[in-house]
Amino acid sequence: MDEIIRILDENLIYYRHEKLCDEINIYVCNKESSGICPYCGTKSEKTHSTYNKKYLSLNIGKVKIRVILINRKLFCFNERCNHLTFAQNVDKKHDFIIRTEKFAEEFKKLCRNNILLQDCCSYRT
Numbered sequence: 218m219d220e221i222i223r224i225l226d227e228n229l230i231y232y233r234h235e236k237l238c239d240e241i242n243i244y245v246c247n248k249e250s251s252g253i254c255p256y257c258g259t260k261s262e263k264t265h266s267t268y269n270k271k272y273l274s275l276n277i278g279k280v281k282i283r284v285i286l287i288n289r290k291l292f293c294f295n296e297r298c299n300h301l302t303f304a305q306n307v308d309k310k311h312d313f314i315i316r317t318e319k320f321a322e323e324f325k326k327l328c329r330n331n332i333l334l335q336d337c338c339s340y341r342t
């Protein structure tokens with residue numbers, strides 16, 4: 218799973234997934250724990266909190282795949298910055314559509330070969 222997540226973005230790492238009847242939610246996070254405050258440019262490694270952000274949603278056959286980014290909110294310690302926290306930024310790559318297609322292809326292969334995903338009740342290729 219980690220490998221196919223990296224198709225979308227090499228900075229993303231697989232965290233866990235949950236399989237509901239005809240939905241698979243894949244949780245990913247940024248491999249970097251630090252980020253640059255977009256308001257003042259200061260680097261921070263101190264996490265304030267995390268929140269779930271929709272990264273990608275697509276249908277493969279009858280199955281709805283959601284990639285959910287567990288995004289970090291980081292503290293900005295620059296006293297002159299008027300923002301206490303900022304969200305770590307994960308930009309979608311310029312070739313995101315191509316990456317998404319490749320991801321879908323690899324995901325189909327994974328479902329065919331992975332017994333845990335195979336039994337998803339409505340999955341048919």
Ligand SMILES: [Zn+2]
Pocket residue numbers: 254255256257258259293294295298299300
């Ligand atoms: Zn700042």
